[in-house]
Amino acid sequence: xxxxxxxxxxxxxxxxxxxxxxxxxxxxxxxxxxxxxxxxxxxxxxxxxxxxxxxxxxxxxxxxxxxxxxxxxxxxxxxxxxxxxxxxxxxxxxxxxxxxxxxxxxxxxxxxxxxxxxxxxxxxxxxxxxxxxxxxxxxxxxxxxxxxxxxxxxxxxxxxxxxxxxxxxxxxxxxxxxxxxxxxxxxxxxxxxxxxxxxxx
Ligand SMILES: [Zn+2]
Numbered sequence: 001x002x003x004x005x006x007x008x009x010x011x012x013x014x015x016x017x018x019x020x021x022x023x024x025x026x027x028x029x030x031x032x033x034x035x036x037x038x039x040x041x042x043x044x045x046x047x048x049x050x051x052x053x054x055x056x057x058x059x060x061x062x063x064x065x066x067x068x069x070x071x072x073x074x075x076x077x078x079x080x081x082x083x084x085x086x087x088x089x090x091x092x093x094x095x096x097x098x099x100x101x102x103x104x105x106x107x108x109x110x111x112x113x114x115x116x117x118x119x120x121x122x123x124x125x126x127x128x129x130x131x132x133x134x135x136x137x138x139x140x141x142x143x144x145x146x147x148x149x150x151x152x153x154x155x156x157x158x159x160x161x162x163x164x165x166x167x168x169x170x171x172x173x174x175x176x177x178x179x180x181x182x183x184x185x186x187x188x189x190x191x192x193x194x195x196x197x198x199x200x201x
Pocket of ligand 1 (some may be wrong): 042061062100110
């Protein structure tokens with residue numbers, strides 16, 4: 001969206017069938033659009049770990065951003081405060097904080113490579129990298145262990161792998177480009193074994 005007003009209008013109009021629980025503008029103004037216990041249509045179809053309806057079991061936060069601009073400090077400060085409250089209120093583990101791009105690689109691009117996941121992780125609000133001595137696993141094996149869904153109807157394995165590679169790099173190796181390399185494999189192996197997806201009953 002070109003402006004936060006335009007985005008908010010869209011998120012409030014039933015015609016578009018899209019909304020989120022929270023919307024944070026660049027100056028840090030936060031609007032709650034849907035009650036936390038209610039379902040917001042913020043994610044669409046997407047999986048994480050063994051959950052194949054992330055949309056129905058998650059709280060969605062949208063950050064006002066064109067997709068190509070850095071996230072201002074004012075916005076991130078408010079995001080961090082909100083995450084702290086939500087994690088406490090709903091007993092969400094750090095591994096339970098994910099991006100839309102994590103649950104729908106290839107389809108969703110946000111929050112993108114300019115979003116600083118390490119900064120969140122440094123404050124215990126997400127996971128980043130993990131132990132550096134894990135066993136080296138095949139990329140897709142490690143990706144699945146971490147939580148990425150490695151099956152998608154109608155897509156072949158190569159397509160799925162390149163979508164996951166892109167989503168993974170957006171979050172964990174934002175400067176990486178080119179084909180899958182040993183560094184990707186090492187980082188995802190560490191992640192998968194440090195933070196295996198835990199089924200939440
Ligand atoms: Zn989103």
